[in-house]
Amino acid sequence: WGAPAGLASVVLQMQAIITVALALVLFAERPTKAEIAGLSVAAIGLAVIFSGLAGGPGVWAMALVFTAATAWSFANIVNKSAPKSNPIGFVVWTSAIAAALMLPIILVVDGVPSITATMANMSLWGWGAVLYLAYPVSLFSGAIWSRLITCYPAATVTPFALLTPAVGLLSSAIVFGERLSGTILFGTAAICIGLAIITLTPRRQPAHNQPTSLEITS
Template structure:
Protein backbone atom coordinates (compact mmCIF):
# COMPACT_ATOMS: atom_id res chain seq x y z
CA UNK A 1 0.00 0.00 0.00
CA UNK A 2 1.44 3.38 -1.00
CA UNK A 3 2.05 5.99 1.72
CA UNK A 4 -0.79 8.13 0.31
CA UNK A 5 -3.28 5.26 0.38
CA UNK A 6 -2.13 4.20 3.84
CA UNK A 7 -2.73 7.77 5.02
CA UNK A 8 -6.22 7.65 3.50
CA UNK A 9 -6.90 4.36 5.27
CA UNK A 10 -5.77 5.73 8.62
CA UNK A 11 -7.90 8.86 8.08
CA UNK A 12 -10.96 6.68 7.50
CA UNK A 13 -10.26 4.65 10.64
CA UNK A 14 -9.88 7.85 12.67
CA UNK A 15 -13.14 9.21 11.24
CA UNK A 16 -15.02 6.01 12.08
CA UNK A 17 -13.49 5.73 15.56
CA UNK A 18 -14.15 9.38 16.43
CA UNK A 19 -17.66 8.88 15.05
CA UNK A 20 -18.73 7.51 18.44
CA UNK A 21 -17.71 10.72 20.21
CA UNK A 22 -19.72 12.71 17.66
CA UNK A 23 -22.74 10.44 18.22
CA UNK A 24 -22.49 11.15 21.94
CA UNK A 25 -22.54 14.90 21.19
CA UNK A 26 -25.52 14.48 18.88
CA UNK A 27 -27.51 12.58 21.51
CA UNK A 28 -27.07 15.53 23.87
CA UNK A 29 -29.28 17.62 21.55
CA UNK A 30 -31.60 15.12 19.83
CA UNK A 31 -33.43 11.92 20.73
CA UNK A 32 -31.97 8.66 19.33
CA UNK A 33 -34.71 8.25 16.71
CA UNK A 34 -34.65 11.86 15.54
CA UNK A 35 -30.85 11.81 15.29
CA UNK A 36 -30.96 8.61 13.23
CA UNK A 37 -33.74 9.83 10.95
CA UNK A 38 -32.07 13.18 10.33
CA UNK A 39 -28.72 11.54 9.63
CA UNK A 40 -30.04 9.25 6.90
CA UNK A 41 -32.31 11.90 5.41
CA UNK A 42 -29.34 14.24 4.95
CA UNK A 43 -27.26 11.41 3.52
CA UNK A 44 -30.01 10.58 1.01
CA UNK A 45 -30.48 14.23 0.00
CA UNK A 46 -26.75 14.81 -0.55
CA UNK A 47 -25.76 11.43 -1.94
CA UNK A 48 -28.53 11.18 -4.52
CA UNK A 49 -26.89 14.00 -6.48
CA UNK A 50 -23.71 11.95 -6.92
CA UNK A 51 -24.87 8.34 -7.24
CA UNK A 52 -27.43 6.85 -9.59
CA UNK A 53 -30.12 4.49 -8.39
CA UNK A 54 -28.90 0.90 -7.97
CA UNK A 55 -30.39 -1.98 -9.94
CA UNK A 56 -31.30 -3.67 -6.66
CA UNK A 57 -35.03 -4.53 -6.35
CA UNK A 58 -37.03 -2.58 -3.80
CA UNK A 59 -37.57 -5.52 -1.43
CA UNK A 60 -33.81 -5.99 -1.07
CA UNK A 61 -33.30 -2.26 -0.56
CA UNK A 62 -35.88 -2.38 2.23
CA UNK A 63 -34.20 -5.36 3.92
CA UNK A 64 -30.83 -3.62 3.63
CA UNK A 65 -32.18 -0.35 5.05
CA UNK A 66 -34.03 -1.99 7.94
CA UNK A 67 -31.02 -4.05 9.06
CA UNK A 68 -27.91 -1.98 8.37
CA UNK A 69 -29.38 1.51 8.62
CA UNK A 70 -32.40 1.49 10.91
CA UNK A 71 -31.84 -1.60 13.07
CA UNK A 72 -28.16 -1.05 13.73
CA UNK A 73 -28.29 2.65 14.51
CA UNK A 74 -31.64 2.76 16.27
CA UNK A 75 -30.28 0.19 18.71
CA UNK A 76 -26.81 1.77 18.95
CA UNK A 77 -28.14 5.29 19.56
CA UNK A 78 -30.58 3.92 22.14
CA UNK A 79 -27.77 1.99 23.81
CA UNK A 80 -25.66 5.13 24.15
CA UNK A 81 -28.69 6.99 25.52
CA UNK A 82 -29.28 4.29 28.14
CA UNK A 83 -25.79 4.02 29.56
CA UNK A 84 -23.37 2.58 26.99
CA UNK A 85 -20.11 4.60 26.98
CA UNK A 86 -19.03 5.73 23.51
CA UNK A 87 -15.62 4.05 23.72
CA UNK A 88 -16.95 0.66 24.77
CA UNK A 89 -19.69 0.95 22.14
CA UNK A 90 -17.02 1.24 19.44
CA UNK A 91 -15.53 -2.06 20.59
CA UNK A 92 -18.65 -4.10 21.43
CA UNK A 93 -20.18 -3.16 18.07
CA UNK A 94 -17.30 -5.00 16.38
CA UNK A 95 -18.89 -8.22 17.65
CA UNK A 96 -20.80 -7.99 14.38
CA UNK A 97 -17.98 -10.15 13.02
CA UNK A 98 -19.02 -12.92 15.42
CA UNK A 99 -22.71 -12.61 14.57
CA UNK A 100 -21.94 -12.48 10.84
CA UNK A 101 -20.14 -15.83 11.05
CA UNK A 102 -22.98 -17.37 13.03
CA UNK A 103 -25.70 -16.04 10.72
CA UNK A 104 -23.76 -17.04 7.60
CA UNK A 105 -23.85 -20.65 8.83
CA UNK A 106 -27.50 -20.50 9.84
CA UNK A 107 -28.91 -18.60 6.85
CA UNK A 108 -26.43 -19.09 4.00
CA UNK A 109 -25.16 -22.57 4.99
CA UNK A 110 -21.57 -21.38 4.70
CA UNK A 111 -18.66 -23.38 6.09
CA UNK A 112 -16.87 -21.99 9.13
CA UNK A 113 -13.23 -22.94 9.61
CA UNK A 114 -11.88 -24.18 12.93
CA UNK A 115 -9.80 -21.03 13.55
CA UNK A 116 -12.97 -18.94 13.10
CA UNK A 117 -14.79 -21.03 15.72
CA UNK A 118 -11.87 -20.47 18.08
CA UNK A 119 -11.92 -16.74 17.30
CA UNK A 120 -15.66 -16.61 18.07
CA UNK A 121 -15.05 -18.34 21.39
CA UNK A 122 -12.25 -15.97 22.39
CA UNK A 123 -14.11 -12.81 21.40
CA UNK A 124 -17.31 -14.04 23.10
CA UNK A 125 -15.34 -14.68 26.29
CA UNK A 126 -14.03 -11.12 26.13
CA UNK A 127 -17.54 -9.76 25.72
CA UNK A 128 -18.58 -11.84 28.72
CA UNK A 129 -15.82 -10.28 30.81
CA UNK A 130 -16.92 -6.78 29.77
CA UNK A 131 -20.59 -7.54 30.38
CA UNK A 132 -19.88 -8.96 33.83
CA UNK A 133 -18.15 -5.78 35.02
CA UNK A 134 -19.22 -4.75 38.51
CA UNK A 135 -21.19 -1.76 39.75
CA UNK A 136 -18.13 0.49 39.68
CA UNK A 137 -18.54 0.93 35.92
CA UNK A 138 -20.62 3.55 34.12
CA UNK A 139 -21.83 0.95 31.62
CA UNK A 140 -25.36 -0.32 32.17
CA UNK A 141 -26.62 -3.82 31.41
CA UNK A 142 -29.33 -2.36 29.16
CA UNK A 143 -26.80 -0.31 27.20
CA UNK A 144 -24.53 -3.34 26.75
CA UNK A 145 -27.43 -5.55 25.61
CA UNK A 146 -28.68 -2.95 23.13
CA UNK A 147 -25.18 -2.61 21.67
CA UNK A 148 -24.99 -6.37 21.15
CA UNK A 149 -28.41 -6.18 19.47
CA UNK A 150 -27.07 -3.40 17.22
CA UNK A 151 -24.11 -5.61 16.29
CA UNK A 152 -26.45 -8.48 15.41
CA UNK A 153 -28.51 -6.14 13.22
CA UNK A 154 -25.30 -5.06 11.45
CA UNK A 155 -24.52 -8.75 10.92
CA UNK A 156 -27.96 -9.35 9.39
CA UNK A 157 -27.21 -6.44 7.09
CA UNK A 158 -23.97 -8.14 6.07
CA UNK A 159 -25.91 -11.31 5.24
CA UNK A 160 -28.39 -9.25 3.23
CA UNK A 161 -25.49 -7.67 1.33
CA UNK A 162 -24.07 -11.12 0.53
CA UNK A 163 -27.46 -12.27 -0.74
CA UNK A 164 -27.80 -9.16 -2.91
CA UNK A 165 -24.36 -9.77 -4.44
CA UNK A 166 -25.11 -13.45 -5.04
CA UNK A 167 -28.22 -12.44 -6.98
CA UNK A 168 -26.16 -10.12 -9.19
CA UNK A 169 -27.54 -6.82 -7.94
CA UNK A 170 -25.69 -3.66 -6.87
CA UNK A 171 -24.35 -3.67 -3.31
CA UNK A 172 -22.14 -0.58 -3.48
CA UNK A 173 -22.26 3.09 -2.51
CA UNK A 174 -25.34 3.58 -4.68
CA UNK A 175 -27.22 1.08 -2.53
CA UNK A 176 -25.98 2.76 0.66
CA UNK A 177 -27.16 6.17 -0.54
CA UNK A 178 -30.53 5.24 -2.00
CA UNK A 179 -31.47 2.95 0.87
CA UNK A 180 -31.19 6.05 3.05
CA UNK A 181 -34.51 7.24 1.59
CA UNK A 182 -36.12 4.26 3.31
CA UNK A 183 -34.41 4.36 6.72
CA UNK A 184 -35.83 7.72 7.96
CA UNK A 185 -39.39 6.38 7.72
CA UNK A 186 -39.14 3.85 10.60
CA UNK A 187 -36.92 6.28 12.55
CA UNK A 188 -39.52 9.06 12.43
CA UNK A 189 -42.41 6.65 13.10
CA UNK A 190 -40.61 5.43 16.23
CA UNK A 191 -39.86 9.02 17.22
CA UNK A 192 -43.56 9.87 16.93
CA UNK A 193 -44.68 7.04 19.20
CA UNK A 194 -41.70 7.02 21.60
CA UNK A 195 -40.89 10.74 21.91
CA UNK A 196 -44.17 12.30 20.81
CA UNK A 197 -44.80 15.02 18.20
CA UNK A 198 -44.02 17.85 20.62
CA UNK A 199 -40.54 16.45 21.32
CA UNK A 200 -39.94 15.87 17.59
CA UNK A 201 -40.82 19.48 16.80
CA UNK A 202 -38.63 20.70 19.67
CA UNK A 203 -35.64 18.78 18.28
CA UNK A 204 -36.18 20.43 14.89
CA UNK A 205 -36.68 24.05 15.99
CA UNK A 206 -33.83 23.93 18.52
CA UNK A 207 -31.20 22.76 16.05
CA UNK A 208 -28.02 24.79 16.36
CA UNK A 209 -24.64 24.88 14.64
CA UNK A 210 -23.36 22.08 16.86
CA UNK A 211 -26.28 19.84 15.90
CA UNK A 212 -25.90 20.61 12.19
CA UNK A 213 -22.14 19.97 12.36
CA UNK A 214 -22.80 16.66 14.11
CA UNK A 215 -25.29 15.59 11.43
CA UNK A 216 -22.91 16.66 8.67
CA UNK A 217 -20.09 14.62 10.21
CA UNK A 218 -22.25 11.50 10.69
CA UNK A 219 -23.85 11.59 7.23
CA UNK A 220 -21.42 13.20 4.80
CA UNK A 221 -17.98 12.71 6.34
CA UNK A 222 -18.13 9.42 8.25
CA UNK A 223 -20.56 7.65 5.91
CA UNK A 224 -20.44 9.06 2.37
CA UNK A 225 -16.77 10.06 2.28
CA UNK A 226 -15.65 7.25 4.59
CA UNK A 227 -17.27 4.41 2.66
CA UNK A 228 -16.36 6.03 -0.65
CA UNK A 229 -12.66 6.07 0.23
CA UNK A 230 -12.92 2.58 1.74
CA UNK A 231 -14.37 1.30 -1.55
CA UNK A 232 -11.52 3.00 -3.39
CA UNK A 233 -8.95 1.17 -1.26
CA UNK A 234 -10.77 -2.15 -1.64
CA UNK A 235 -10.71 -1.71 -5.42
CA UNK A 236 -6.93 -1.22 -5.43
CA UNK A 237 -5.81 -3.75 -2.84
CA UNK A 238 -6.84 -7.18 -1.60
CA UNK A 239 -9.36 -7.49 1.23
CA UNK A 240 -6.61 -9.04 3.35
CA UNK A 241 -4.59 -5.84 3.01
CA UNK A 242 -7.37 -3.35 3.71
CA UNK A 243 -9.68 -5.14 6.16
CA UNK A 244 -7.17 -5.34 9.08
CA UNK A 245 -7.19 -1.54 9.23
CA UNK A 246 -10.72 -1.73 10.67
CA UNK A 247 -9.25 -3.16 13.88
CA UNK A 248 -8.10 0.38 14.58
CA UNK A 249 -11.68 1.67 14.88
CA UNK A 250 -12.24 0.56 18.51
CA UNK A 251 -8.72 1.69 19.40
CA UNK A 252 -9.49 5.21 18.15
CA UNK A 253 -12.96 5.05 19.69
CA UNK A 254 -11.68 4.08 23.13
CA UNK A 255 -8.82 6.60 23.05
CA UNK A 256 -10.82 9.56 21.76
CA UNK A 257 -13.68 8.87 24.18
CA UNK A 258 -11.26 8.83 27.10
CA UNK A 259 -9.55 12.07 26.00
CA UNK A 260 -12.56 14.08 24.77
CA UNK A 261 -15.39 12.73 26.92
CA UNK A 262 -13.36 11.73 29.96
CA UNK A 263 -14.78 8.19 29.99
CA UNK A 264 -13.26 5.83 32.55
CA UNK A 265 -12.76 2.13 31.88
CA UNK A 266 -12.27 -0.37 34.70
CA UNK A 267 -9.45 -2.90 34.91
CA UNK A 268 -11.88 -5.76 34.25
CA UNK A 269 -13.18 -4.01 31.15
CA UNK A 270 -9.63 -3.49 29.85
CA UNK A 271 -9.04 -7.23 30.25
CA UNK A 272 -12.22 -7.92 28.29
CA UNK A 273 -11.22 -5.39 25.63
CA UNK A 274 -7.86 -7.12 25.15
CA UNK A 275 -9.55 -10.53 24.82
CA UNK A 276 -12.10 -9.24 22.30
CA UNK A 277 -9.36 -7.63 20.19
CA UNK A 278 -7.41 -10.91 20.30
CA UNK A 279 -10.47 -12.77 19.02
CA UNK A 280 -11.01 -10.22 16.24
CA UNK A 281 -7.34 -10.47 15.22
CA UNK A 282 -7.55 -14.27 15.14
CA UNK A 283 -10.58 -14.01 12.85
CA UNK A 284 -8.86 -11.45 10.58
CA UNK A 285 -5.40 -13.00 10.35
CA UNK A 286 -6.05 -16.68 11.12
CA UNK A 287 -6.62 -17.74 7.51
CA UNK A 288 -3.51 -15.96 6.28
CA UNK A 289 -1.32 -17.49 9.00
CA UNK A 290 -2.64 -20.99 8.22
CA UNK A 291 -1.88 -20.56 4.50
CA UNK A 292 1.62 -19.36 5.27
CA UNK A 293 2.30 -22.27 7.65
CA UNK A 294 1.14 -24.76 5.01
CA UNK A 295 3.27 -23.12 2.36
Protein backbone atom coordinates in the same frame (compact mmCIF):
# COMPACT_ATOMS: atom_id res chain seq x y z
CA TRP B 1 -36.99 1.03 28.44
CA GLY B 2 -33.72 2.91 28.15
CA ALA B 3 -30.32 1.25 27.88
CA PRO B 4 -26.98 2.96 28.62
CA ALA B 5 -25.15 3.84 25.41
CA GLY B 6 -22.04 1.91 26.41
CA LEU B 7 -23.89 -1.30 27.18
CA ALA B 8 -26.04 -0.95 24.06
CA SER B 9 -22.97 -0.57 21.83
CA VAL B 10 -21.48 -3.72 23.35
CA VAL B 11 -24.59 -5.89 23.02
CA LEU B 12 -25.18 -4.62 19.46
CA GLN B 13 -21.89 -6.19 18.38
CA MET B 14 -23.42 -9.62 18.93
CA GLN B 15 -24.27 -9.18 15.25
CA ALA B 16 -20.80 -10.48 14.43
CA ILE B 17 -21.53 -13.89 15.95
CA ILE B 18 -25.08 -14.02 14.58
CA THR B 19 -23.88 -13.10 11.06
CA VAL B 20 -21.25 -15.85 11.09
CA ALA B 21 -23.91 -18.38 12.16
CA LEU B 22 -26.33 -17.23 9.44
CA ALA B 23 -23.60 -17.32 6.78
CA LEU B 24 -22.79 -20.89 7.81
CA VAL B 25 -26.42 -21.96 7.40
CA LEU B 26 -27.32 -19.97 4.27
CA PHE B 27 -24.04 -19.83 2.34
CA ALA B 28 -22.19 -22.85 3.76
CA GLU B 29 -19.35 -20.52 4.81
CA ARG B 30 -17.39 -22.61 7.26
CA PRO B 31 -15.08 -20.49 9.44
CA THR B 32 -11.48 -21.64 9.67
CA LYS B 33 -10.08 -22.77 13.01
CA ALA B 34 -8.20 -19.47 13.27
CA GLU B 35 -11.38 -17.48 12.62
CA ILE B 36 -13.30 -19.47 15.23
CA ALA B 37 -10.50 -19.03 17.75
CA GLY B 38 -10.12 -15.32 17.03
CA LEU B 39 -13.86 -14.66 17.16
CA SER B 40 -14.10 -16.57 20.44
CA VAL B 41 -11.29 -14.55 22.05
CA ALA B 42 -12.79 -11.28 20.78
CA ALA B 43 -16.24 -12.30 22.07
CA ILE B 44 -14.73 -12.98 25.49
CA GLY B 45 -13.21 -9.50 25.41
CA LEU B 46 -16.63 -8.08 24.53
CA ALA B 47 -18.17 -9.90 27.49
CA VAL B 48 -15.44 -8.56 29.78
CA ILE B 49 -16.16 -4.98 28.63
CA PHE B 50 -19.87 -5.60 29.22
CA SER B 51 -19.18 -6.72 32.78
CA GLY B 52 -17.01 -3.67 33.41
CA LEU B 53 -19.60 -1.09 32.39
CA ALA B 54 -21.86 0.41 35.01
CA GLY B 55 -25.62 0.40 34.75
CA GLY B 56 -28.26 -2.29 34.88
CA PRO B 57 -30.73 -1.94 32.00
CA GLY B 58 -34.01 -3.80 32.09
CA VAL B 59 -34.80 -6.98 30.23
CA TRP B 60 -36.92 -5.19 27.63
CA ALA B 61 -34.17 -2.69 26.87
CA MET B 62 -31.61 -5.42 26.27
CA ALA B 63 -34.15 -7.42 24.26
CA LEU B 64 -34.62 -4.46 21.93
CA VAL B 65 -30.87 -4.00 21.52
CA PHE B 66 -30.43 -7.72 20.80
CA THR B 67 -33.25 -7.48 18.24
CA ALA B 68 -31.36 -4.62 16.58
CA ALA B 69 -28.21 -6.78 16.49
CA THR B 70 -30.19 -9.58 14.84
CA ALA B 71 -31.62 -7.15 12.29
CA TRP B 72 -28.09 -5.93 11.48
CA SER B 73 -27.04 -9.54 10.96
CA PHE B 74 -29.84 -10.16 8.48
CA ALA B 75 -28.91 -6.92 6.70
CA ASN B 76 -25.39 -8.32 6.30
CA ILE B 77 -26.87 -11.49 4.82
CA VAL B 78 -29.07 -9.54 2.39
CA ASN B 79 -26.03 -7.50 1.39
CA LYS B 80 -23.99 -10.66 0.88
CA SER B 81 -26.68 -12.22 -1.31
CA ALA B 82 -26.41 -9.27 -3.72
CA PRO B 83 -22.68 -9.19 -4.56
CA LYS B 84 -23.15 -7.08 -7.70
CA SER B 85 -24.96 -4.22 -5.94
CA ASN B 86 -23.37 -0.78 -5.70
CA PRO B 87 -22.15 -0.35 -2.08
CA ILE B 88 -23.01 3.35 -1.88
CA GLY B 89 -26.40 2.79 -3.50
CA PHE B 90 -27.09 -0.05 -1.08
CA VAL B 91 -26.34 2.18 1.92
CA VAL B 92 -28.36 5.11 0.55
CA TRP B 93 -31.49 3.07 -0.15
CA THR B 94 -31.39 1.09 3.09
CA SER B 95 -30.88 4.32 5.05
CA ALA B 96 -33.81 5.96 3.26
CA ILE B 97 -36.08 3.02 4.07
CA ALA B 98 -34.94 3.04 7.70
CA ALA B 99 -35.62 6.79 7.96
CA ALA B 100 -39.10 6.37 6.49
CA LEU B 101 -39.89 3.64 9.01
CA MET B 102 -38.46 5.54 11.98
CA LEU B 103 -40.12 8.90 11.25
CA PRO B 104 -43.65 7.92 12.43
CA ILE B 105 -42.17 6.39 15.61
CA ILE B 106 -40.20 9.56 16.36
CA LEU B 107 -43.27 11.73 15.79
CA VAL B 108 -45.32 9.61 18.20
CA VAL B 109 -42.67 9.24 20.90
CA ASP B 110 -41.11 12.73 20.87
CA GLY B 111 -43.79 14.84 19.23
CA VAL B 112 -43.45 17.63 16.68
CA PRO B 113 -42.86 20.45 19.23
CA SER B 114 -39.95 18.61 20.82
CA ILE B 115 -38.37 17.86 17.43
CA THR B 116 -38.69 21.43 16.15
CA ALA B 117 -37.35 22.84 19.42
CA THR B 118 -34.35 20.54 19.27
CA MET B 119 -33.55 21.53 15.69
CA ALA B 120 -34.02 25.24 16.43
CA ASN B 121 -31.66 25.14 19.42
CA MET B 122 -29.03 22.88 17.90
CA SER B 123 -25.53 24.37 17.93
CA LEU B 124 -23.00 24.31 15.10
CA TRP B 125 -21.28 21.44 16.90
CA GLY B 126 -24.59 19.59 16.87
CA TRP B 127 -25.10 20.08 13.14
CA GLY B 128 -21.48 19.12 12.58
CA ALA B 129 -22.10 15.90 14.47
CA VAL B 130 -25.14 15.19 12.29
CA LEU B 131 -23.14 15.72 9.10
CA TYR B 132 -20.31 13.57 10.44
CA LEU B 133 -22.71 10.73 11.23
CA ALA B 134 -24.43 11.10 7.87
CA TYR B 135 -21.43 11.09 5.53
CA PRO B 136 -18.14 9.69 6.92
CA VAL B 137 -19.85 7.27 9.32
CA SER B 138 -23.02 6.13 7.57
CA LEU B 139 -22.33 6.63 3.86
CA PHE B 140 -18.62 6.01 3.34
CA SER B 141 -17.96 3.61 6.21
CA GLY B 142 -21.19 1.78 5.41
CA ALA B 143 -20.18 1.46 1.76
CA ILE B 144 -16.78 0.05 2.72
CA TRP B 145 -18.44 -2.42 5.09
CA SER B 146 -20.92 -3.41 2.38
CA ARG B 147 -18.12 -4.06 -0.10
CA LEU B 148 -16.12 -6.16 2.36
CA ILE B 149 -19.17 -8.23 3.30
CA THR B 150 -19.79 -9.14 -0.34
CA CYS B 151 -16.15 -9.97 -1.12
CA TYR B 152 -14.96 -11.88 1.95
CA PRO B 153 -16.33 -14.54 4.31
CA ALA B 154 -18.44 -13.21 7.17
CA ALA B 155 -16.09 -14.69 9.77
CA THR B 156 -13.25 -12.61 8.33
CA VAL B 157 -15.08 -9.26 8.25
CA THR B 158 -17.69 -9.05 11.01
CA PRO B 159 -15.32 -9.55 14.00
CA PHE B 160 -13.85 -6.10 13.29
CA ALA B 161 -17.16 -4.58 14.41
CA LEU B 162 -16.25 -5.76 17.92
CA LEU B 163 -13.76 -2.88 17.99
CA THR B 164 -16.61 -0.36 18.02
CA PRO B 165 -17.25 -0.19 21.78
CA ALA B 166 -13.54 -0.50 22.55
CA VAL B 167 -12.64 2.42 20.26
CA GLY B 168 -15.55 4.45 21.63
CA LEU B 169 -14.47 3.95 25.23
CA LEU B 170 -10.82 4.70 24.46
CA SER B 171 -11.81 7.82 22.51
CA SER B 172 -13.87 9.03 25.47
CA ALA B 173 -10.84 8.58 27.70
CA ILE B 174 -8.61 10.57 25.32
CA VAL B 175 -11.04 13.35 24.38
CA PHE B 176 -13.06 13.76 27.58
CA GLY B 177 -10.59 12.44 30.12
CA GLU B 178 -12.87 9.62 31.28
CA ARG B 179 -11.11 7.02 33.39
CA LEU B 180 -11.18 3.41 32.20
CA SER B 181 -11.08 0.47 34.55
CA GLY B 182 -8.62 -2.39 34.23
CA THR B 183 -11.53 -4.63 33.24
CA ILE B 184 -12.33 -2.53 30.19
CA LEU B 185 -8.67 -2.32 29.18
CA PHE B 186 -8.35 -6.10 29.53
CA GLY B 187 -11.45 -6.63 27.39
CA THR B 188 -10.11 -4.25 24.73
CA ALA B 189 -6.80 -6.12 24.66
CA ALA B 190 -8.64 -9.43 24.27
CA ILE B 191 -10.58 -8.06 21.28
CA CYS B 192 -7.34 -6.89 19.64
CA ILE B 193 -5.73 -10.28 20.24
CA GLY B 194 -8.73 -12.04 18.72
CA LEU B 195 -8.61 -9.84 15.63
CA ALA B 196 -4.86 -10.43 15.35
CA ILE B 197 -5.48 -14.18 15.32
CA ILE B 198 -7.93 -13.72 12.45
CA THR B 199 -5.87 -11.29 10.37
CA LEU B 200 -2.37 -12.71 10.85
CA THR B 201 -3.25 -16.22 9.73
CA PRO B 202 -3.22 -17.08 5.98
CA ARG B 203 -6.30 -15.60 4.40
CA ARG B 204 -8.78 -17.49 2.30
CA GLN B 205 -9.56 -16.35 -1.23
CA PRO B 206 -12.30 -13.70 -1.59
CA ALA B 207 -15.77 -15.17 -1.76
CA HIS B 208 -17.10 -13.07 -4.64
CA ASN B 209 -16.39 -15.80 -7.20
CA GLN B 210 -18.07 -18.49 -5.14
CA PRO B 211 -21.74 -19.26 -5.87
CA THR B 212 -24.12 -18.87 -2.96
CA SER B 213 -27.30 -20.70 -2.13
CA LEU B 214 -29.36 -17.52 -2.63
CA GLU B 215 -28.14 -16.73 -6.15
CA ILE B 216 -30.61 -17.36 -8.96
CA THR B 217 -29.04 -19.29 -11.80
CA SER B 218 -30.33 -19.13 -15.32
